Amino acid sequence: LAKTTQPISMDSYEGQEVNITCSHNNIATNDYITWYQQFPSQGPRFIIQGYKTKVTNEVASLFIPADRKSSTLSLPRVSLSDTAVYYCLVGGPYSGGYQKVTFGIGTKLQVIP
Amino acid sequence: DTAVSQTPKYLVTQMGNDKSIKCEQNLGHDTMYWYKQDSKKFLKIMFSYNNKELIINETVPNRFSPKSPDKAHLNLHINSLELGDSAVYFCASSQDKNRHTDTQYFGPGTRLTVL
Numbered sequence: 491l492a493k494t495t496q497p498i499s500m501d502s503y504e505g506q507e508v509n510i511t512c513s514h515n516n517i518a519t520n521d522y523i524t525w526y527q528q529f530p531s532q533g534p535r536f537i538i539q540g541y542k543t544k545v546t547n548e549v550a551s552l553f554i555p556a557d558r559k560s561s562t563l564s565l566p567r568v569s570l571s572d573t574a575v576y577y578c579l580v581g582g583p584y585s586g587g588y589q590k591v592t593f594g595i596g597t598k599l600q601v602i603p
Numbered sequence: 604d605t606a607v608s609q610t611p612k613y614l615v616t617q618m619g620n621d622k623s624i625k626c627e628q629n630l631g632h633d634t635m636y637w638y639k640q641d642s643k644k645f646l647k648i649m650f651s652y653n654n655k656e657l658i659i660n661e662t663v664p665n666r667f668s669p670k671s672p673d674k675a676h677l678n679l680h681i682n683s684l685e686l687g688d689s690a691v692y693f694c695a696s697s698q699d700k701n702r703h704t705d706t707q708y709f710g711p712g713t714r715l716t717v718l
Binding site: 532533534535539575577593594595 | 607638643644645646647648693695706707708709710711712
């Protein structure tokens with residue numbers, strides 16, 4: 491399984507763009523990169539997923555360089571409600587045909603008024 | 604309508620007791636999971652079932668026994684509870700075990716406290 495490394499915590503002021511980078515040096519060819527968001531006392535929630543280049547949805551953008559050894563989650567103009575833990579996951583199909591992904595400890599984002 | 608639901612939300616019990624946590628998903632998904640999130644917030648997969656068949660078992664003590672009566676339900680039974688079992692347990696589901704792009708949908712969690 492590809493191991494991921496991301497900052498333990500980040501602070502940002504409201505209205506700023508936040509970029510959280512995740513390193514995954516041993517990502518496999520079939521692996522996708524997925525980001526989840528977890529609010530206190532709730533289960534994780536899917537934010538965005540990508541394989542290469544750039545993916546954008548209504549919530550965030552995901553930038554993946556050509557070597558795919560890292561990825562950056564970009565949250566535009568954060569608000570207080572974006573305070574949460576953000577998990578970077580790398581995973582894909584393995585022997586036996588089942589999906590197996592591993593959640594790390596995540597990045598705790600604190601948005602400051 | 605809640606997509607993935609768990610009961611109970613909170614569970615406080617004594618060491619040595621046996622307890623169960625129930626999970627149900629109404630998304631029509633084929634695959635369900637149990638995760639444990641400890642006090643350090645590290646989220647670890649425990650089990651995964653696909654169409655009632657166990658496909659992932661992550662070195663979990665055999666005191667933990669998942670049971671899937673049908674593909675919409677995955678219950679977790681824990682025997683002889685220990686202090687170290689205190690954690691938040693999350694149930695999740697996804698459409699297909701083979702599609703690595705599948706999003707996992709998580710339940711609200713069950714906070715288990717063993718005294």
